[in-house]
Amino acid sequence: MPVVRIPTVMRKHTDGAAKVEASGSTVREVFDELVASHPDLQENLLDDGRVRGFINVYVDDEDIRYISGIDTPVADDSEIAIMPAVAGGSNGR
Amino acid sequence: MIFGDISQAVGNTPLVGLPRLSPEGYTIYLKLEGHNPTGSVKDRVAKYLIEQAELYGQLKPGQRVLEPTSGNTGIGLAAICKVKGYPLTCVMPENTSEERKQLLTMFGVRIVHSPATEGSNGSVRVAREMAAADPEVYMPFQYGNPANALAHYETTAPEIIADLPDVAAFVAGLGTGGTVTGAGKRLKQWNPEVKVFAAEPEYGDLVYGLRNLEEGYVPEVLDQSVLDSRIKVNSLKALQATRDLAELEGIFAGVSTGASIVVAQRVCARLPEGSKIVALSPDGGWKYLSTGAYAPGEVKEIATAISGTLWA
Numbered sequence: 001m002p003v004v005r006i007p008t009v010m011r012k013h014t015d016g017a018a019k020v021e022a023s024g025s026t027v028r029e030v031f032d033e034l035v036a037s038h039p040d041l042q043e044n045l046l047d048d049g050r051v052r053g054f055i056n057v058y059v060d061d062e063d064i065r066y067i068s069g070i071d072t073p074v075a076d077d078s079e080i081a082i083m084p085a086v087a088g089g090s091n092g093r
Numbered sequence: 094m095i096f097g098d099i100s101q102a103v104g105n106t107p108l109v110g111l112p113r114l115s116p117e118g119y120t121i122y123l124k125l126e127g128h129n130p131t132g133s134v135k136d137r138v139a140k141y142l143i144e145q146a147e148l149y150g151q152l153k154p155g156q157r158v159l160e161p162t163s164g165n166t167g168i169g170l171a172a173i174c175k176v177k178g179y180p181l182t183c184v185m186p187e188n189t190s191e192e193r194k195q196l197l198t199m200f201g202v203r204i205v206h207s208p209a210t211e212g213s214n215g216s217v218r219v220a221r222e223m224a225a226a227d228p229e230v231y232m233p234f235q236y237g238n239p240a241n242a243l244a245h246y247e248t249t250a251p252e253i254i255a256d257l258p259d260v261a262a263f264v265a266g267l268g269t270g271g272t273v274t275g276a277g278k279r280l281k282q283w284n285p286e287v288k289v290f291a292a293e294p295e296y297g298d299l300v301y302g303l304r305n306l307e308e309g310y311v312p313e314v315l316d317q318s319v320l321d322s323r324i325k326v327n328s329l330k331a332l333q334a335t336r337d338l339a340e341l342e343g344i345f346a347g348v349s350t351g352a353s354i355v356v357a358q359r360v361c362a363r364l365p366e367g368s369k370i371v372a373l374s375p376d377g378g379w380k381y382l383s384t385g386a387y388a389p390g391e392v393k394e395i396a397t398a399i400s401g402t403l404w405a
Contacts, residue, residue: 058325061295061324061325061326062322062323062324062325063293063322063323063324063325065317065323066320066321066322066323067322081325083295083325
């Protein structure tokens, strides 16, 4: 099952867990399942069905904006990392 | 090569093949920016920040220059400002390595610390507050100054094109975004088929931990349309590649260089066989010795121990 890495600032919504497993074959499907099990993540993560600004999402280290956005495919052993944007970060496109 | 003063000796750095670290069928070349006068790619940026300000009349003779910088830009600015007669103040995170602080102090730079936990965002905040309170200082502000990318557009990329006209891809680290934006744009104008990849450092939890999600900071210099992708590299992979570089290729570089090599190796598979890839090495390893990055021992343990200061 894909693993989602939760940034420190969002761990209060995952009972402190740094990694959460969630199934799905795209980032969207994985996030849907993640939010279903941790509803407080919803507003931190998504805005109108899109990944919120100032958050970067990576599948196996690659920024999903340069793959297929929230529809980026996810393998069973993929790691999805959610990271706050720091210098060099980006506000979505 | 003979130059009138140090500001004229910036650039024209060597492009060196990495036969032992290149995946089979590809050649990765490393542009050794550590060969610049103060030892980093930021000499190019510092020279352009100051000379563009002079050109446009933004900098008066003897005026104090103020800049938020985690080190390399400050050291580059220190040298350029020294020979051009501008006093300099640098704002940097307090966890910046001792070597850098000593270098800057020796150059006569006034150092102001920002909280380590805020990283470069904190330096930007503090410098902006200082600049707003003192109209007598000039802040070039590398994060938002087009001169930053222009330096790479006018010098870094043309050097690569002259040395390696059939370059297929370019990889550089993502800090201010100046290198990928400026060099990437010029390379794509030369040949639209050239791919540009950013290697993004994955900072330690400490850096991300205190970041407020409402305060994400996007450098104005970064033009994301130039990028073909952006790949993050964690401390362990970057450090391992940096140590491999010394062990296998005889090149002693900073950890950001390892990150760019990791990305260069990864993207080879997306390029036609026989492709030549240029990765940019922003600096040598000298200024990071005190972090312990090169100490003997298990790379994994070292990476974990210093992940908070590794990219500082």
